Amino acid sequence: MSFMMVDRLPVPKLSTYISATVLSISAATYYSVKYSFDASHESNSNIQVNEDPTKTDPMDVYYEQMLNVLAFMLQDPLCFLVLCNGAICSIVMIGAVIQSLVLGNLRPVEHVQFRERLWNWVIYKFIFMFIILKAYTLDKVALWLFWYSTLGFLHLMTSLCKDRFEYMWMSMGTGARVNWKYIHMSVLLSIGFIFSLLLLNFAYLVGLTLSKHIFAFMVIECLMLAGSIVHIFLRHYIQLFHRNSINHTTSPGKLIYYAELGLDLGIRVMEILHYSHAIIWTSSYLTMAGFVIFMHMRQLISDIQKRLQKHKNFLWVHSHLEKNYPMATAEELDTNSDNCAICWEKMDSARKLPCGHLFHNGCLQSWMEQEPSCPTCRLSLTLGHNQSMPMNSTNNGGQETLGTHTHIPHHFFHFDGSRYLSWLPSFSVEVTHSLRPTSQIHTSQMETMARQVLQLFPHFTMHSIIEDLSNTRSVDLTIDNILEGRLVAPQQFVEEEPVIVETVPIVNSVEQFINTPTSTSFNTNISEPAIDGLVSMGSQFSKSPDERENMLRARKQAMIMKARQRYMSKDGDSSSKSD
Amino acid sequence: MAGSALRRLMAEYKQLTLNPPEGIIAGPTTEENYFEWEALITGPEGTCFEGGVFPAKLIFPSDYPLSPPKMSFTCDMFHPNIYSDGRVCISILHAPGDDPMGYESSNERWSPVQSVEKILLSVISMLAEPNDESGANVDAAKMWREDREGFNKVAESLVRKTLGIPTSK
Ligand SMILES: [Zn+2]
Ligand SMILES: [Zn+2]
Ligand SMILES: [Zn+2]
Numbered sequence: 001m002s003f004m005m006v007d008r009l010p011v012p013k014l015s016t017y018i019s020a021t022v023l024s025i026s027a028a029t030y031y032s033v034k035y036s037f038d039a040s041h042e043s044n045s046n047i048q049v050n051e052d053p054t055k056t057d058p059m060d061v062y063y064e065q066m067l068n069v070l071a072f073m074l075q076d077p078l079c080f081l082v083l084c085n086g087a088i089c090s091i092v093m094i095g096a097v098i099q100s101l102v103l104g105n106l107r108p109v110e111h112v113q114f115r116e117r118l119w120n121w122v123i124y125k126f127i128f129m130f131i132i133l134k135a136y137t138l139d140k141v142a143l144w145l146f147w148y149s150t151l152g153f154l155h156l157m158t159s160l161c162k163d164r165f166e167y168m169w170m171s172m173g174t175g176a177r178v179n180w181k182y183i184h185m186s187v188l189l190s191i192g193f194i195f196s197l198l199l200l201n202f203a204y205l206v207g208l209t210l211s212k213h214i215f216a217f218m219v220i221e222c223l224m225l226a227g228s229i230v231h232i233f234l235r236h237y238i239q240l241f242h243r244n245s246i247n248h249t250t251s252p253g254k255l256i257y258y259a260e261l262g263l264d265l266g267i268r269v270m271e272i273l274h275y276s277h278a279i280i281w282t283s284s285y286l287t288m289a290g291f292v293i294f295m296h297m298r299q300l301i302s303d304i305q306k307r308l309q310k311h312k313n314f315l316w317v318h319s320h321l322e323k324n325y326p327m328a329t330a331e332e333l334d335t336n337s338d339n340c341a342i343c344w345e346k347m348d349s350a351r352k353l354p355c356g357h358l359f360h361n362g363c364l365q366s367w368m369e370q371e372p373s374c375p376t377c378r379l380s381l382t383l384g385h386n387q388s389m390p391m392n393s394t395n396n397g398g399q400e401t402l403g404t405h406t407h408i409p410h411h412f413f414h415f416d417g418s419r420y421l422s423w424l425p426s427f428s429v430e431v432t433h434s435l436r437p438t439s440q441i442h443t444s445q446m447e448t449m450a451r452q453v454l455q456l457f458p459h460f461t462m463h464s465i466i467e468d469l470s471n472t473r474s475v476d477l478t479i480d481n482i483l484e485g486r487l488v489a490p491q492q493f494v495e496e497e498p499v500i501v502e503t504v505p506i507v508n509s510v511e512q513f514i515n516t517p518t519s520t521s522f523n524t525n526i527s528e529p530a531i532d533g534l535v536s537m538g539s540q541f542s543k544s545p546d547e548r549e550n551m552l553r554a555r556k557q558a559m560i561m562k563a564r565q566r567y568m569s570k571d572g573d574s575s576s577k578s579d
Numbered sequence: 580m581a582g583s584a585l586r587r588l589m590a591e592y593k594q595l596t597l598n599p600p601e602g603i604i605a606g607p608t609t610e611e612n613y614f615e616w617e618a619l620i621t622g623p624e625g626t627c628f629e630g631g632v633f634p635a636k637l638i639f640p641s642d643y644p645l646s647p648p649k650m651s652f653t654c655d656m657f658h659p660n661i662y663s664d665g666r667v668c669i670s671i672l673h674a675p676g677d678d679p680m681g682y683e684s685s686n687e688r689w690s691p692v693q694s695v696e697k698i699l700l701s702v703i704s705m706l707a708e709p710n711d712e713s714g715a716n717v718d719a720a721k722m723w724r725e726d727r728e729g730f731n732k733v734a735e736s737l738v739r740k741t742l743g744i745p746t747s748k
Contacts, residue, residue: 169582170614170641242582342644342691343583344590363583367691370645371675375690541596545610552596552606556619559604563621563632564742570630571744 021089028082036072131289196226220274317368328352584643614639623707627731631738647689659709659720668715
């Protein structure tokens, strides 16, 4: 199956793509100018005799020729495709400009995900276009190329924004600069939303004239895009709510919860409709495309089941809490001076468990959805609950498995499409040893793979990457390993290097930090108390992020310094004793 | 949700900075991403890891503290409960549901009342007293049981390595 290799394909450099496009367009123009000129020359020569005296303005002739060339280019299939490619190229360029304006440089993770999404989009829509939509004529190809490149552009932009939003939720930063970024991205998303409505309009104008089925395809695709944009906004709102709410007594509200649930399910149901429509319309039950789509629909249905199961669990926990565990009274809250043990924040109202432990209602609710027990004393709270509900399969739906024991199975190729685009299927292919002898990957091949990884993570050494690659045999799994921290960048302290060389900068910075002007060589005694001061300097927690970061770094360096000095002196003692 | 996780992580960071426990420093690797921390752990005194300062990385899930973080050492480690790639295997880092080895009682498992500080303290006690039933590093477990002398030597060299001091011999 070709698309398994999708995520390993490199994306050509933007500049290469643009220059190739420009080159192909100019070649096509030259070709068609030459041919149309010849053609018009031939036809002209027949009628030239009586037309010659009426010939007037050279500009008119020039203009006419231009039209001729254009008409020729539109008729010649090759030239036509070149022109289409030119249009797509300009969309790509617009995308690149928007990305650099709004998002700035992509982080490596985003880059990897972007590449995967792009290829998946291109290949899946290509299949869809030719197998389901049967776009064999030039005008149809043009229509669908336009449609899918615009839609794909909007989808990719949306998912980039989504990734970036998620990343930004992870940092504490607020400030004007961050707010500006939020505003930029919100504007971009709103524009995306407007565009999806425009596309809907386009579907009405163009698709409806073609056929009702095509109209339905187009409408659903637009709605899915619009839905995913609204979903991002909604999630963002929920995040902001959680971040700014002072007490955790309330969750963001029933309405928001149900809106998110509705969108989650709605988008998936729409996809299922979309695909079943495609299959029924083309009656491609037993074809390759049908197979791919069936696989995907199965995945979607199980997603929906999981989501519903999660919702059921939510409802159960909610009513269970309401029914069996009363809210704490004011006196109980007064006598209990502790914060909520889940979120570490003050409790103005709380729910009381039979064991006497108090928690915020919202905090307890989200923990109970995962595990019905008291977080503090682990008293089981399953009272009256039929144990049949699978606790863990429901709570993390869609999220990565969190246990420390999740190894990447080395001989098991897993393609989880829904990670990249929600409509992609997932594949797992088990590869046994007999199929794949151990020394199968050639060294040179390995090196090219390693270089690919190296491009994304330049701070790793070739050696460590190759080592990991020899285990994973896939650029992707290695990148996964790096991203999830299983493969770690080379150590700061390398044994082979002489000690002095590496220690000097550390001494430097520690000194800079405590402002004691001494010489920079190692072993000039930095006074013990100074370092002690640094290590225990925990007494301040700065409000400024930069200062916090510097302080933490300085404390770490001081700790290493101190440990080293202590070790050296102990080592010295023991060796002098033995002398 | 990431929002409440962030507030909790911030609170923990503050507490760890204001009242740092003996031999532990921990905080976000960069202020840009509070879900990835770096910690320095001092080898407990009176054990073979004494004197070493071991760097480790903690990755938090977006629903922290409902789910535990993942922890792995970023230096070379040789220990029965640490995988060769650095991942730490102790019960406090396991969600109540997953029990890969089937030997841990659920009382020691993760729960939202646990914290980074408690994790790091249990890692220190793990360094002092390995649980040799866990199969994270079978070689290390075997060596720990059968050749304590050799194990101590390896640990000693690791300590030197983290401090950037070349081996004396
Ligand atoms: Zn709470
Ligand atoms: Zn309790
Ligand atoms: Zn484990």
